[in-house]
Amino acid sequence: MMLKDFAKKPKRFVSGGRSCAGCAAPIIFRTVLAATDHPIVAGNATGCMEVTSSIYPFTSWNIPWIHNAFENVSPTISGAETAYRALKKRGKMKETVKFVAFGGDGGTYDIGLQSLSGALERGHDFLYVCYDNGAYMNTGNQRSSATPFGASTTTEPAGKVLQGKSLFRKNLTEIAVAHNIPYVAQASVSNIMDLYNKAKKAFEVEGPKFMVVFSPCTTLWKFKPDDTIHIAKLAVESRFWPLYEIENGKYKLSYKPSKDVPVEEFLKTQKRFVHLFRPENRNLIEKIQKHTDEEWEKLLKKCEE
Amino acid sequence: MFMSKMKPLTGAYASAEAMRQINPEVVAAYPITPSTPIVETFAKFVADGKVDTEMIRVESEHSSMSACVGASAAGVRVMTATSSAGLALMWEVLGVASGMRLPIIMSLANRALSGPINIHCDHSDAMGARDLSWIQIFSEDAQEAYENTLLAIRLAEHPDVLLPTMVCQDGFITSHGVQNVTIHDDDVVKKFIGERKPWKSLLNLNDPVTFGPLELTDYYFETKRQQEEAMMHAKKVFLEVGEELSKITGNNYGYFEEYQTEDAEAIIVAMNSTAGTAKATIDRMRKEGKKVGLLKIRLFRPFPYEEIGKALSKARTVGVLDRSASFGAHHPLFSEIRNSLYDIDSKPKIQSYLYGLGGKDIFEKDIEKVFDELLEGNTGPTKYIGLRE
Numbered sequence: 014m015m016l017k018d019f020a021k022k023p024k025r026f027v028s029g030g031r032s033c034a035g036c037a038a039p040i041i042f043r044t045v046l047a048a049t050d051h052p053i054v055a056g057n058a059t060g061c062m063e064v065t066s067s068i069y070p071f072t073s074w075n076i077p078w079i080h081n082a083f084e085n086v087s088p089t090i091s092g093a094e095t096a097y098r099a100l101k102k103r104g105k106m107k108e109t110v111k112f113v114a115f116g117g118d119g120g121t122y123d124i125g126l127q128s129l130s131g132a133l134e135r136g137h138d139f140l141y142v143c144y145d146n147g148a149y150m151n152t153g154n155q156r157s158s159a160t161p162f163g164a165s166t167t168t169e170p171a172g173k174v175l176q177g178k179s180l181f182r183k184n185l186t187e188i189a190v191a192h193n194i195p196y197v198a199q200a201s202v203s204n205i206m207d208l209y210n211k212a213k214k215a216f217e218v219e220g221p222k223f224m225v226v227f228s229p230c231t232t233l234w235k236f237k238p239d240d241t242i243h244i245a246k247l248a249v250e251s252r253f254w255p256l257y258e259i260e261n262g263k264y265k266l267s268y269k270p271s272k273d274v275p276v277e278e279f280l281k282t283q284k285r286f287v288h289l290f291r292p293e294n295r296n297l298i299e300k301i302q303k304h305t306d307e308e309w310e311k312l313l314k315k316c317e318e
Numbered sequence: 319m320f321m322s323k324m325k326p327l328t329g330a331y332a333s334a335e336a337m338r339q340i341n342p343e344v345v346a347a348y349p350i351t352p353s354t355p356i357v358e359t360f361a362k363f364v365a366d367g368k369v370d371t372e373m374i375r376v377e378s379e380h381s382s383m384s385a386c387v388g389a390s391a392a393g394v395r396v397m398t399a400t401s402s403a404g405l406a407l408m409w410e411v412l413g414v415a416s417g418m419r420l421p422i423i424m425s426l427a428n429r430a431l432s433g434p435i436n437i438h439c440d441h442s443d444a445m446g447a448r449d450l451s452w453i454q455i456f457s458e459d460a461q462e463a464y465e466n467t468l469l470a471i472r473l474a475e476h477p478d479v480l481l482p483t484m485v486c487q488d489g490f491i492t493s494h495g496v497q498n499v500t501i502h503d504d505d506v507v508k509k510f511i512g513e514r515k516p517w518k519s520l521l522n523l524n525d526p527v528t529f530g531p532l533e534l535t536d537y538y539f540e541t542k543r544q545q546e547e548a549m550m551h552a553k554k555v556f557l558e559v560g561e562e563l564s565k566i567t568g569n570n571y572g573y574f575e576e577y578q579t580e581d582a583e584a585i586i587v588a589m590n591s592t593a594g595t596a597k598a599t600i601d602r603m604r605k606e607g608k609k610v611g612l613l614k615i616r617l618f619r620p621f622p623y624e625e626i627g628k629a630l631s632k633a634r635t636v637g638v639l640d641r642s643a644s645f646g647a648h649h650p651l652f653s654e655i656r657n658s659l660y661d662i663d664s665k666p667k668i669q670s671y672l673y674g675l676g677g678k679d680i681f682e683k684d685i686e687k688v689f690d691e692l693l694e695g696n697t698g699p700t701k702y703i704g705l706r707e
Binding site: 052054056063064067068069070072074075076077078079080081082084085087088089090091092093094095096097098099100102103106108110127128130131132134135 | 343344346370371372374375376377378380381382384385386387388389390391392393394396410411414519520521522523526527528529530531532533534537
């Protein structure tokens with residue numbers, strides 16, 4: 014399967030939605046939805062993509078889709094998946110159906126974490142895809158536990174005394190791994206075939222699967238709409254966002270950057286980090302680089318690279 | 319003639335028996351006192367193969383109602399049970415369930431809300447959800463908890479209604495008290511219940527539907543208006559389904575039950591188990607020649623204002639017994655009863671009583687005192703039953 018092949022597949026998430034020009038999330042959604050030929054029932058947590066794809070009486074969804082609330086897409090889709098199993102058991106459902114839940118980082122790392130954990134523990138046969146743009150972007154850039162260190166958000170802004178977020182991100186991928194589920198992966202909108210192959214693999218495995226996908230936000234990271242993929246690529250190349258997967262507990266690095274790109278190259282593309290480039294904040298950039306290097310080394314060990 | 323069996327059962331067990339006969343495709347629940355034995359009993363039915371329901375043992379009540387929404391949108395029958403803080407935690411999703419017009423059925427073992435934390439009966443949990451477009455049916459005893467659950471399935475799923483429904487019973491008093499309960503014949507009940515025929519479903523792959531879209535200023539109000547209309551339909555359908563159920567059970571399912579009200583000068587209005595205590599008191603006082611009666615609410619949402627107004631118009635004084643408080647306002651049941659009397663020409667006098675919060679007992683002597691006060695005809699601000707001031 015090549016990029017041009019899956020672009021020709023029936024559109025499950027159609028055009029005409031109201032997401033921002035340059036938004037990464039619709040690309041992620043389409044890629045994931047194309048990664049199985051089985052029918053899909055999708056769920057969405059409240060967030061950018063729920064709002065922009067379902068403004069009544071219009072819908073971007075050419076497949077069955079449900080939005081319940083912010084913190085509960087996992088139990089919602091687990092309810093649908095359980096109904097499906099119950100109907101199969103009673104001989105009232107013949108087709109094989111796949112279930113996927115989409116949530117942003119706010120709905121996944123933060124308010125939806127408990128219910129996600131519950132659904133992963135219960136072993137439902139579904140794929141959870143978190144599109145991670147590192148803050149509450151639907152409501153205008155409020156800090157989440159996925160917001161990177163140093164990023165300026167409206168609820169933890171850079172000012173005269175404080176320099177944006179003072180803590181490093183939560184590592185949700187590792188939290189998902191701790192549930193001992195069959196498949197966990199970290200992907201990026203920039204590496205589209207990697208994303209596609211991971212989603213495909215996930216759909217083929219039975220049980221709960223979890224993916225978190227790097228999803229740059231043109232509007233609130235503040236960069237030009239045509240730089241989305243470029244910026245995601247810099248995140249991967251600088252090792253700020255490593256691509257890897259964990260299959261039945263076994264770590265595998267999906268991509269090893271050949272060049273040594275400093276994390277600064279990624280940071281400088283977005284205005285949310287602009288204050289870090291003041292001379293007095295040089296130490297903060299160094300702190301981010303150090304943290305990135307340490308995390309990368311830890312990951313390499315896990316992957317036995 | 320079909321087989322009905324009388325068994326000594328708790329209200330919780332009786333509710334679980336209804337669930338066994340319904341055999342829903344999905345039950346999603348989280349344990350909370352005093353509703354827990356409903357779910358435990360049902361879980362044993364699942365473990366013993368008496369039903370082939372898929373249970374989802376969720377990690378919170380918020381997730382239990384969320385899973386109910388997902389399963390119900392997928393077109394199957396879904397049930398749950400909860401109490402108190404559990405219902406409070408579901409609150410957000412209760413509105414989603416009704417807004418999405420999903421006929422989810424809940425057993426609610428009524429319990430006081432925190433704080434202070436208290437595990438015993440009052441109606442503050444149900445009253446906190448009264449404006450969320452759930453049909454609310456109250457049950458005097460275990461028998462009613464059982465039969466109201468059967469009624470609820472047909473009512474909720476009726477194409478003119480499509481609203482979630484909660485069947486309430488008093489926590490501990492009814493849920494844990496053992497009474498003789500007649501369980502009706504499985505086959506007859508199953509025939510009455512039939513199958514759910516969803517209008518739209520997530521699993522109808524040929525007709526993909528967007529459930530739970532964003533509706534802004536242009537459509538939200540219209541959707542809510544339809545919901546209001548559905549609630550009005552529920553009033554009519556309640557009686558129709560009740561009549562059908564009556565043929566199986568021999569019992570009546572009016573919006574309310576009138577007990578010795580025909581010539582009553584003083585009428586008490588109450589819900590759930592206190593109605594039983596009131597009936598016993600009335601029997602005794604009637605022997606003394608006192609003209610006292612009871613109006614027991616069965617259907618609280620939608621509320622039958624007109625019919626209740628008419629039923630109470632003959633009385634001289636009405637006493638309304640609330641088992642939950644509305645702080646800074648008329649208490650919930652009193653408020654509705656007072657509203658019911660507005661359009662009546664010859665209005666009875668009306669007195670508000672607050673009682674039984676956090677499970678404080680109410681005795682026959684308390685109800686007798688209420689009747690005596692009502693017969694005297696003096697009314698005033700809210701009175702408190704059994705309270706240490």
